[in-house]
Amino acid sequence: MRKAKDNSRISKRYYRPSTTTCPQCGAPLRRRSTLWRKYVITLDGRLHTINLGYSCSRPRCSKAKVVYRSQEADRVCLKGSSFGFDLMVQIGWWRFWDHRTLDEIAALLQAKQLPVSRRHILNLIGDFLALLRAAQSAKIETHRAYFQRHGMVISIDGMEPDQGDEMLFIVREANLDLTLVAETLYSSRADLISARLLTPVKALGFRVRAVISDADKNIRRAVTTSLPGRPHQACQVHCLCEAGQPIFDADRALKTDLRRDIRAQWRPFGRQLSQASADDPQTAVLTDYAEVLRDALRADGLSPFELAGLALYAKLERMETSLRRCQKKRGTRFWRSYWTLPRFVTSIAPSISGSTINATGSLN
Ligand SMILES: [Zn+2]
Numbered sequence: 001m002r003k004a005k006d007n008s009r010i011s012k013r014y015y016r017p018s019t020t021t022c023p024q025c026g027a028p029l030r031r032r033s034t035l036w037r038k039y040v041i042t043l044d045g046r047l048h049t050i051n052l053g054y055s056c057s058r059p060r061c062s063k064a065k066v067v068y069r070s071q072e073a074d075r076v077c078l079k080g081s082s083f084g085f086d087l088m089v090q091i092g093w094w095r096f097w098d099h100r101t102l103d104e105i106a107a108l109l110q111a112k113q114l115p116v117s118r119r120h121i122l123n124l125i126g127d128f129l130a131l132l133r134a135a136q137s138a139k140i141e142t143h144r145a146y147f148q149r150h151g152m153v154i155s156i157d158g159m160e161p162d163q164g165d166e167m168l169f170i171v172r173e174a175n176l177d178l179t180l181v182a183e184t185l186y187s188s189r190a191d192l193i194s195a196r197l198l199t200p201v202k203a204l205g206f207r208v209r210a211v212i213s214d215a216d217k218n219i220r221r222a223v224t225t226s227l228p229g230r231p232h233q234a235c236q237v238h239c240l241c242e243a244g245q246p247i248f249d250a251d252r253a254l255k256t257d258l259r260r261d262i263r264a265q266w267r268p269f270g271r272q273l274s275q276a277s278a279d280d281p282q283t284a285v286l287t288d289y290a291e292v293l294r295d296a297l298r299a300d301g302l303s304p305f306e307l308a309g310l311a312l313y314a315k316l317e318r319m320e321t322s323l324r325r326c327q328k329k330r331g332t333r334f335w336r337s338y339w340t341l342p343r344f345v346t347s348i349a350p351s352i353s354g355s356t357i358n359a360t361g362s363l364n
Helices: 085-096 102-111 118-134 136-142 144-150 190-203 217-226 236-275 281-298 308-330 333-338 343-348
Strands: 012-015 029-042 045-056 152-159 167-173 178-185 208-213 232-234
Touching: 029 085, 085 102, 085 118, 102 118, 118 136, 118 167, 118 178, 136 144, 136 178, 152 178, 152 190, 152 217, 167 190, 178 190, 190 217, 208 217, 217 232, 232 236, 236 281, 236 308, 281 308
Parallel strands: 012 045, 152 208, 208 232
Antiparallel strands: 029 045, 152 167, 167 178
């Protein structure tokens, strides 16, 4: 069952027209009605936005019936949408300029605690592309000379929010990062890809020099039929993501084990630290270490390159080195007995090195 959203602690944002006086007679404007109110998810979180309409306060003014409204309010989100333009543009940026996958975007939004489902992300990408496309023919026109001279290298990418649902396909010119076609297809059949994606590209009238896509059979078949003889390369980002997955999975398992073991070792120490005297200079130092440790345990990875398990291991090593220095200088009495890296880690990843601490001995 769907749970109703808790709206009790959501901040309100009111929008009013920028003018405060009647342009006809100069009398002050007066609040007349609420034009709309809705909950909007923006990059700042969920907001309750309220757009207020104002009109002239003089009943006999010839423009007394005119309602003045905030232009800013109309720039918050698309009509009928409850997602802010800022969120839509950010998602579009992550997708097409940062080359993030749908999963990565979902993870990034979750980290910001924004309640946006995979389905909504895909819809927002669709909206983003629709706006982008509106300006696209003018953009293509400005690059006409370039395309006539160098032709186009096109990339084809299909994204599906869930298995078996419709897919959003995007065809882009890879050298200039320009979106040429964006279509939602209810099937990824080769003939549909040809007709709906490749035919419009061919209709632009420029030479297509090469194609990049993932290894999808239907895309390959469509390209062979519509653009025979063109070099067709597998996308390296897709290959890297696929190749990196087993390593990412192994790293996640390492991170889970490390977290569990460190947390188990941490508990008795945390209790001792919370009871330690605040006047003891060691307490402040150890509290800092504890903060760093807590932060390190919270960090998450991102496939394929950000490996949280290895990063955590390296951080723990740096902490250990730093603590040993501390102990040499002036013994940290009770930490000594608790601080040992779990033995299994040393057997799993024996050669992680390169960890350093700076001259002051602090961790960064
Ligand atoms: Zn007036």
